[in-house]
Amino acid sequence: MFQQLLKSSGPPVVGTFVKIPSLEIAEIIGEAGFDFVVIDTEHALLSVRDVYSLVVLYSRMNVAPLVRVTDHGYGDAQRYLDAGAAGILVPHVSGAAQAEMTMRQFLFPPAGTRGMGLAARAGLWGGIRGGSAEYVRAGQEDVARIAMIEDQGAVEDIEAILAVPGVDAVFIGPGDLSLSLGVPGGSPAVHEAVTRSIKAAVRAGVPVGTVVAGEEQIRLRAEQGCRFILVGNDTGMVSAAARRTLAQAREALPAAVR
Numbered sequence: 737m738f739q740q741l742l743k744s745s746g747p748p749v750v751g752t753f754v755k756i757p758s759l760e761i762a763e764i765i766g767e768a769g770f771d772f773v774v775i776d777t778e779h780a781l782l783s784v785r786d787v788y789s790l791v792v793l794y795s796r797m798n799v800a801p802l803v804r805v806t807d808h809g810y811g812d813a814q815r816y817l818d819a820g821a822a823g824i825l826v827p828h829v830s831g832a833a834q835a836e837m838t839m840r841q842f843l844f845p846p847a848g849t850r851g852m853g854l855a856a857r858a859g860l861w862g863g864i865r866g867g868s869a870e871y872v873r874a875g876q877e878d879v880a881r882i883a884m885i886e887d888q889g890a891v892e893d894i895e896a897i898l899a900v901p902g903v904d905a906v907f908i909g910p911g912d913l914s915l916s917l918g919v920p921g922g923s924p925a926v927h928e929a930v931t932r933s934i935k936a937a938v939r940a941g942v943p944v945g946t947v948v949a950g951e952e953q954i955r956l957r958a959e960q961g962c963r964f965i966l967v968g969n970d971t972g973m974v975s976a977a978a979r980r981t982l983a984q985a986r987e988a989l990p991a992a993v994r
Contacts, residue, residue: 738772738800738822738880742905742943748962753969754790755780761970762790766797774802774966778827784812788819795820808838817842818856823880825907830889832896839902842881844872848902880904886912891929898940905943908933934960
């Protein structure tokens with residue numbers, strides 16, 4: 737699902753981070769028209785069951801559900817893939833060696849070490865048309881394995897990371913890059929690191945995305961060649977709407993009442 741979006745022509749596809757384990761919020765996000773979501777298990781207290789429910793709902797709404805995992809281990813990522821996640825984002829991929837080790841876990845043999853889960857949702861409970869051969873093909877070709885470039889060392893090793901088999905796309909994280917570089921967010925050094933990584937990915941023909949804020953950033957990253965962008969998250973949207981609604985109500989109250 738997400739792989740097809742990346743290969744489509746036209747402007748970058750737009751997604752958002754999901755942190756709230758609520759089916760109601762998920763339906764609101766889906767109905768808004770986002771192309772994809774990143775279900776965030778790294779920075780949100782989501783259980784495997786929460787992720788599973790969100791993956792199913794977003795899939796049914798034709799919104800590609802990606803999952804940002806917590807670390808580089810096999811662990812829950814296998815279950816997210818068997819639940820039908822359209823892709824996995826791996827945080828803090830520091831270099832080519834780590835990228836290779838990690839991505840192999842999400843590829844079936846002989847390319848990798850992922851196990852067979854035909855009886856899970858990704859295999860339509862064992863009833864997938866084409867059987868195990870189609871289950872494996874879909875797992876190899878339709879799942880997006882995305883390395884997150886969030887550290888200075890990763891930027892310096894970006895060309896080698898992009899060449900690793902199984903790295904289907906990269907996501908540049910400016911927030912953690914600022915911490916790694918030891919400079920404030922939005923500083924020229926962060927902008928340069930993000931731009932350098934995007935340009936390297938475009939040269940290598942690897943789809944690249946990042947998080948953006950504001951129309952100017954959106955236009956810039958699209959012009960530089962990003963194929964997918966993330967804008968905000970569900971918690972931020974709910975918070976902003978709540979604050980805006982309250983501010984409007986207070987503003988409307990007569991001064992004497994206030």
